[in-house]
Amino acid sequence: MTEEKKKEVWTIDELVELTEKVQTDSITYMDKELPIQWCDLVESEEPKVDLASIDAADETQKQEIFAQFGTQRVLAMVEKANKKNPEGISITRESWDKIPATIRWQLSGSVLGNKDTGESFR
Numbered sequence: 001m002t003e004e005k006k007k008e009v010w011t012i013d014e015l016v017e018l019t020e021k022v023q024t025d026s027i028t029y030m031d032k033e034l035p036i037q038w039c040d041l042v043e044s045e046e047p048k049v050d051l052a053s054i055d056a057a058d059e060t061q062k063q064e065i066f067a068q069f070g071t072q073r074v075l076a077m078v079e080k081a082n083k084k085n086p087e088g089i090s091i092t093r094e095s096w097d098k099i100p101a102t103i104r105w106q107l108s109g110s111v112l113g114n115k116d117t118g119e120s121f122r
Helices: 012-018 051-056 059-084 101-111
Strands: 023-029 032-038
Touching: 023 101, 032 059, 032 101, 051 059, 059 101
Parallel strands: none
Antiparallel strands: 023 032
């Protein structure tokens, strides 16, 4: 008989701490590492999306709106960490559009909790 692993339970204090803690990881791209950092956001820090514009949009426009929202969310998370830990800055809003799209996909996947995003684009 196998013993079931007991699930850990988050405390409210731990969850609150996540919004202040700088989280780090790295992205491997063409056999080199790029360190990244981010912080989780509280609702007031989340980028806003105009729900009326979504309702009025066709499917292609909706996809574009959600893609822009996702990018703004990732950048807000990175910028929050950059303010808390200036020594760890690797990506900025200014550099975002200048770096390869594959790196942006991988960074977004890491920050949003889907580490596999971007790997299949190579």
